[in-house]
Structure formats: C-alpha cells, structure tokens
Amino acid sequence: MFFIELVLFVGILLIVHKYVTFRRRFEGLNLPPNPPALPFIGNMAVFMSGRAPYYVMKDLSDKYGEVFSLKMGTGLYVVLSSAEAIREAFVKKSEDFAGRPYMYSISLLTRNNSGIVFGDYSPVLQLHRKTTAIALQNNARGINCIPYGKKIAIEVGRLVEDLSVFTGQKMDISMHLSLALLNVICEMTFSERYEADNPEFQEILVNNDRFTSLLQPGDPIDVIPALKIFPSKKLRVVQECVESRDQLLQRKYDEHIATFDPLHIRDLTDAFLAVMLESKDENANKQLSEDHVIMAMWEIFIGGFESTYTTLKWAIAYLIHYPEVQKRIQQDLDDVIGDSPITANDKPKLPYLEATVLETLRHSSFSSMNGPRRTTCDTKVAGFDVPKDATVFCNLWWVHHNPKYWAEPDKFRPEHFLNEAGELQMSRAFFPFSIGKRACLGASLAKMQLCLFLGGLLQRYTFTCPPGEPMPNLEPNPELVRIPHSYKLMLVERKC
DSSP states (O other), X not given: OHHHHHHHHHHHHHXXXXXXXXXXXXXXXXXXXXXXXXXXXXXXXXXXXXXXHHHHHHHHHHHHOSEEEEEETTEEEEEEOSHHXXXXXXXXXXXXXXXXXXXHHHHHHTTTTOSTTTOOSSHHHHHHHHHHHHHHHHHHHTTTSOOHHHHHHHXXXXXXXXXXXXXXXXXXXXXXXXXXXXXXXXXXXXXXXXXXXXXXXXXXXXXXXXXXHHTOSOOHHHHSGGGGGSOOHHHHHHHHHHHHHHXXXXXXXXXXXXXXXXXXXXXXXXXXXXXXXXXXXXXGGGOOOHHHHHHHHHHHHIIIIIHHHHXXXXXXXXXXXXXXXXXXXXXXXXXXXXXXXXOGGGGGGOHHHHHHHHHHHHHHOSBOBOOOEEOSSSEEETTEEEOTTOEEEEBHHHHTTOTTTSXXXXXXXXXXXXXXXXXXXXXXXXXXTOOGGGOOTTHHHHHHHHHHHHHHHHHHEEXXXXXXXXXXXXSOOSSSBOXXXXXXXXEEEOOO
C-alpha cells in the first residue's frame, strides 16, 4: 500500500513540475490567441461536446482568429485555419514545420515511428522519402515493371465486368471496390493479386478497418502520457492488430529477401530492400532498417488503399445525388474515348472527370485535419511566436469550405476546378495531400486511380438509388477522418 501511495505521490510531483515548467517556458512569447485553459488538462474539454473536431476548430477560429493555440495537457497545439497561414508554415518555412510529434499510441502501431508518415524529420526520413518517390516514379514509367497506370486499367476492366451480374439490383459496392483497389496496391507492393475469397485478402481488409479507427489522433494517452501505466482496452486492441499485421508483412518481407535480385526490381518492396542493403554500411542515421521497409509496405496499404477507397465511395454517393454531373462525365467519355477501355493516357483529355475527383476531395475533405506537424525550432507564423516542439494542425475541412476561397462552398460543383474554357484549374486553397516537405508522395497515384476507376465505371454504368432505399447520407460520422455512411445503390447498364 505504501509503495502505491509513494508512486502516486511521485507521479503527482512530476506532473506539477512539468506543468510549472510548461507555463514558464512560454512567458514573454507572443503566442497565437487561445481560449482560457484549465490547470493540467488545458483545453481538452472543448472536444468533449461530441461534435466533430473540425467543427469545433472552425468555431474557435471564428472567435480567436485563423491562427490560434490550444493547451492540451503540458503541450502547446497551434491550429492553422487559412490557406495563407498553411502556405507560410509548410512551404515558406517548410523545415521549421517538418517534424512529427511523438504520440505514444501511434508509436505502438508504427514500430516507434519507423515509417514515412509518422517518422520525425531526420536524415533517415529524407532517405526514406527519396527512395519512395523514386520507386513510385519508376513504377509510373514502367521501369522494370508494368506501369502502374496499366495495372490500374487492368483492375478497372475486371471490376466493370465483375459488376455486370448485379445490374438492375440493389447492392453494396464496397467489397468489389475493396478487392479491385487492394489488388492495384498489392501488385505494386508485392507483385501479387487476390480473389475475393482469399483468406489473406480478408485478413488485410479487417486489419485496415481496425487500423483506420486506431489512427485517429486525439487519444488522451498522447496528451497525458502518464495514463499508459493504467490498463486500457484500446491498447490491447492495438497489440492484437499489430501482431496480426506484422505476421503478414513479415511473411512478405521474408519472401522478398529470399528471392531478391538487385538486377531485377520487381515491385516497391524490392526497391526498398535495394536501398536498405546499399545503405547498410552508412552511418546509422542514414540507414534504412528492416522496420523502415516493413512500415513502408504497411503505409502504402493504409495510404494507397484506404484513402482512395473512401474517396471513391464519396464520389459515387455524390454522383447519385447529382445525376447531371454523371451525365456530363459520361458525355465526355463517349466523345473522347467511346467504347475503348479507359487508360492512363485518357486522363488529361477528361478535365471534367478529374475536376469531379478534385471536387470530391474538397467537398468530402476525407482527411479533415492534416497529420500533426511538430516545429523543429522556434519560429513564427502569421506574426505569432511558435516555439520548438509545438504540435501544429490545419483545419483542412474549413479551408476547403471557406467562402473566402470558394464560391458556394457547400455545393458539390466540379466547376470549382475549371476555368471558363473548361480547362483544369487548381486552387491555392486546396490541400488534400498536404504540401511542403511532408506532402503525400502518392498523390499522383491516388488521382490516377480515382479518375480511371470512376471513369471506367461511368463508361459502362449509371449510379442510381434503388427504389425504396434512402439516398446516400452526405453527412459523415463525427470523426477526424470523414468516412461516409454505408449505402445501397443500383447499377443501370448504359446503352451506348
């Protein structure tokens, strides 16, 4: 009993010491405005209303400005809610804002932040990103492999044919999309593809769903690290997920190591292995390890599959609500490529299709807040002081829905991304893949997949709402990651 009381007493002393140190550290600084904060827990209470965090952040920005701060536990959080502040921080001062904060819950999922997405800014991360960028470029150009545009087109063709037996019926398209999109990623990463009844495919799907929910930032344990000493159901789930995932990825890694040939790079895993083996004699801070390679494999799954799948589900839901957009895309498809299967070469000739994809990314804002950044030094943004090791978020949902940047932002209008001549036109207030030194390396791949899958499906089918079924719900669950509710649809085969 005495030991427990002693541990609690020492723990309280440490928390008080850290809190006092936290308060003193920011004395004299011109920090961004912030709401009144409670001792120790800071502003955590503002997120306990049950409302989606990005709505809460928007209300706070209305009151405290487009750059404001929050005190969470003993950490300082800075929230950017304007395109100008985001560009200043992530482009003009990209190295200052290139770090990642350490989050205990995320470190358990990522082998102590060994991947690209959650790895802190370092020489190893720069090597890791460079390797991934080159591997994706080589895959796009078809160096030592089939170009990924062709791989996507092949899976689109298979999906379109597989769906033909469901025309005129009420159906959930989710599993069919999952299989096709996952096979694109598996072909690129492992040189493999699956059938729907393959147990390994089912295992990957279950794990992806569980990890998507676990990767939501904002876990109390990341704000108050002392909580990790207490039993937690979530931590048990994390350990189960990690064990299942690692068994699968370790098998793939071992298979690739056993058959690796540096003169014949088969896929992205081989590309990572080549750099790992070449760098083994370098200094430790310039080496890729087995953990780095395995986490890269996993992040390609999470980033390359889950985000594309969710965005495609959103796109189909929007098109059911906006049949005139479907008709416009279909007319363009008929005029430009006719009955020929859609290919990567067709994408630049179909600006309205791509504008629809971009508008889906804007309107849905699937990732409502960017992955958190960490300041690597004392810096400034919008004239305010931002000290080293502050955590920085962007309210991308609000930037993508702010009437300051978008005419009729709440309406789904592909014209947001077209000029008067009907040509594609990007906005400087559009950041679905982030920007700067931590921008998503798979942005081109994601847009290619979305355009080819959506275009291929619309060549053959029209999406409609089945009789007696509700229209898809366009208001997502109140989470940071905006996932659409499940819905049923009916495919009507087109008569070209």
